[in-house]
Amino acid sequence: MSGSGSAGTPRLPGTMVYTYLGPEGTFTEAALLQVPGADQAVRIPSASVSSALEKVRSGHANAAVVPIENSVEGGVSATLDAISVGQPLRILREILVPITFVLAVRPGMELADIRRVSTHSHAWAQCRDWAEQNIPHAEYLPASSTAAAAVGLQDPESGFDAAICAPLVASRLGLNVIARDIGDVADAVTRFILISLPGLLPEPTGADKTTVVIPLPEDRPGALMEILEHFSTRGVNLSRIESRPTGAFLGDYFFSIDADGHVSDARVADALKGLHRVSPGLRFLGSYPRADHRRAEVPPHTSDEAFEAADQWLASLIDG
Amino acid sequence: MSGSGSAGTPRLPGTMVYTYLGPEGTFTEAALLQVPGADQAVRIPSASVSSALEKVRSGHANAAVVPIENSVEGGVSATLDAISVGQPLRILREILVPITFVLAVRPGMELADIRRVSTHSHAWAQCRDWAEQNIPHAEYLPASSTAAAAVGLQDPESGFDAAICAPLVASRLGLNVIARDIGDVADAVTRFILISLPGLLPEPTGADKTTVVIPLPEDRPGALMEILEHFSTRGVNLSRIESRPTGAFLGDYFFSIDADGHVSDARVADALKGLHRVSPGLRFLGSYPRADHRRAEVPPHTSDEAFEAADQWLASLIDG
Amino acid sequence: MSGSGSAGTPRLPGTMVYTYLGPEGTFTEAALLQVPGADQAVRIPSASVSSALEKVRSGHANAAVVPIENSVEGGVSATLDAISVGQPLRILREILVPITFVLAVRPGMELADIRRVSTHSHAWAQCRDWAEQNIPHAEYLPASSTAAAAVGLQDPESGFDAAICAPLVASRLGLNVIARDIGDVADAVTRFILISLPGLLPEPTGADKTTVVIPLPEDRPGALMEILEHFSTRGVNLSRIESRPTGAFLGDYFFSIDADGHVSDARVADALKGLHRVSPGLRFLGSYPRADHRRAEVPPHTSDEAFEAADQWLASLIDG
């Protein structure tokens, strides 16, 4: 990894180029803006997760930010699948974004005036309670993203009077915001990842995460447990697991897993080696700092020291 | 379950009312149309998974069809979360839909004429290879669904010349289709579920699936394995597992799991009882026929007969 | 179990008859004398574990005491094997005996006079340190039991001057004891079991043990774990496990296991039912009070209440 302040992103000559699941002003762009230096870099919206990753794979962008969990504007399944096949990629960091919605209206309007409101359907679902209580008579018009709704509000022909969107885009466009924090779940956050081509790994921080994709070696009771035992016997906790059907044929699966720890931790390295034996098609997607900085609890018997002691003990047996 | 042809859906007085993740003409409506009798029933599109389920909970619809896997138009995470909390619901069946895309154009247009094409961003991602080879110069305009793009094609003001959509909506609207099967993955299918209020369970067929939601009792290495052991020790195979963060606080998890078999199978019942002990907040979401009719392989030691024999043996010990 | 004071032993008409691994005066007889009423009962020594159990099976004795762990005078393997095959038997209680050795000599002798000392070879092994320091020049003559050595000391022709034996036999024979507690391990104890024909089970006390014999269903990595999972998934701790080859052919195995708890505890019953499914040749050898009265720690999720709650929950699912 370069020593620059660009948080693990490869330093290409000239300006850094980032892409993200667009359009401009989405929560995904808000995630990207948390990456140090991204506010000064080139930021290109992509129409899909696939096209964002393609820009990285083809060298048209240094890195991409895409959703990995609970995204308001979708794309999670697409991310899981797109990083699991094709040219290898690496996750450099994860980014947590608070999900807060604002209601922006055309100049001069008030709540009681709103007849039509637009936003992404997921965002609408997350503001339904507020909407029923505050704008019960407003009709809903779907938009392809919260940002698209915000932009549409500036278009006299768009046909709606209000947009539910992220604070970022509202302030950037200078919209007239008349309600804030209108989401039904307080303190909601969602998670994004920064993806690049393989390069030097981010340094371990003691509060790291490792992401892997593991094809199920055999479809029978217990096969998943045999995979997970490789984590549990090394005391490695999992923070995410998802089975995904492999492409066209429902019935074959792979697992997308986030594990606590860094591949340079002996317990994680040992677990990965065990997984490689049972499922050699395993794909390593990176070791990177946790956004919440929560340090892994490492039982003494899975510390690097315990691994080193075991190695020495075994060597002593064979040397006689 | 009623004896009607309505496939496990409670028979309410009068006409059946179904809702689904809309708008009309999406793959989700195509899924609904596989439900026997649905073509004669009332079908109401919902703007979100949440609102679809709300119609069921409030009695405004008898049942809802929503995506559970790999949906072209999103909603999977929303479904997983929405059925896991709130008023209990039950899955009555799963429905597989082949994902095939068509290209519809304004009357008289040919491939070479297309300057702008619209569809849902996930659908666009799945047709990118075809698009690059066949309409490389076409600009992409996102739509909130494939059906919305199709409908927009009929609007002279929509600003695009072509839409990528499902065959269903194209034929229903009488659109001019100039290319078929343009998806990059051959034989792609996706999975939807039919959801209702709790009632009689669908009868076991020998090729069933049981869906449960299990809060992680304790966040430490091995806790997930202890959950999964309850399936593997009863020889119950899993076909889907996903961890989901519980609401606002990232770090607490529940698992959404599909297991082979029906709760009236002794091995499934026994596994569920074991899970209830370690995680009493467990939620049972239904036992229902598999769409692919693949029968579970039941090892002799997990057959109903083996459970019955074990019960009798144990009773004989205590009776002396 | 009868209400008599005979500790779980079936009350036959007339006097109770016990047998034990003899001869008289061994640690096994000392174990028998801990059984309430045994001092007033008929006590018949048997020449082997097999013959002791045969007396029980044929009705010539109501119960037998035989060693199950660490016996000074052998017989443990014989016990494990003999109770695992043939006509079913039941363990009614376990008995702990402190292993303390005394040195008895011919009248008038002192340590320095001893030229030859006799005892069972296992007892000799356990007093070697003392012997080397206190009677370094004494020659060792093996005896078939510690009691046989004690008896031989009274025979002028036996050819030895001293015997290492149990305090019981020394006091019973009125021998001249010149050293006590000469074993090399302080506080050593060993374990015996009281065996009878199947009848009413001893009542659960909260500090019980259950013994089972489980044929290995399949000889491959993981088969033993699948057996043990049935205990661990029910929170049942094991206090003893031994693999034993099955008869003539080395390579097939059964496991002899002591588990904490009583078959009338729901968690133990459930584990046994699970084991019966995977290994229907399982043999139940009894549930009986622990000699050390140590109560099992029962996690809440494996309490009888948790099992009852799970049963009710499952019934509610199926009732709809």
Add this chain to the structure above:
Amino acid sequence: MSGSGSAGTPRLPGTMVYTYLGPEGTFTEAALLQVPGADQAVRIPSASVSSALEKVRSGHANAAVVPIENSVEGGVSATLDAISVGQPLRILREILVPITFVLAVRPGMELADIRRVSTHSHAWAQCRDWAEQNIPHAEYLPASSTAAAAVGLQDPESGFDAAICAPLVASRLGLNVIARDIGDVADAVTRFILISLPGLLPEPTGADKTTVVIPLPEDRPGALMEILEHFSTRGVNLSRIESRPTGAFLGDYFFSIDADGHVSDARVADALKGLHRVSPGLRFLGSYPRADHRRAEVPPHTSDEAFEAADQWLASLIDG
């Protein structure tokens, strides 16, 4: 290991000295005589397993043969315990001995004349069926070993007319054998081990066994399974497991385990390293050829090649 023909035994200057659980003529000596060169070596009987091992530890013998399973003349528990503590020892090979008994009588006697028969109590137990049918009126006199009974037959004062013993001692003493193969179990065999001080390990043969002693790290449900997972996750089968109480205090345990494979096999080495982490007091007792030459079945994913491939894969991740 030395290149001599002495089967893995350290070559000391001069003649090899072996000891064994005596007296002369037991099955244990028969086991020793299977060791190449042992018939030309010095063979010293020991009165107990402990004293045999002490001769090895003190350098008075190069190696010892002691019983490890099902021995007719006892000593198995003593062996398990004695090799598990104190100065480290190593198992160099295992030896299988067919257990066949003969009946030797004083010159001129026939079956019908026998009034008293002597042998070790375990041997008597194994010939009871034959005895009841053929010498039903004979009284049994215990001996400290089958060989002691055989020797006693030559003593006019011993008080018995017949001895049940091993063919070895009968032919060596030139006894008058009138019945052969009188054991109740056909084809019985038992297992002995050859023990020495640590030195070079026997070479792997592809049909090897590794013996370890593992203190239970924590006494709770699942702790044993965590130990065994280290074997099963590496595809290592176990052929023997025994829990043993640790010394004076019943309730703390260690496990004595035989695993298939040699410590120079990657899967065995990896399992041992895993065990060392959870239970650093682990004791390695040797890797040595199986007496039955049965080769381990090694699934591809636990082959040395799979381990090597996993090591290389992991190194490639970290190198970037």
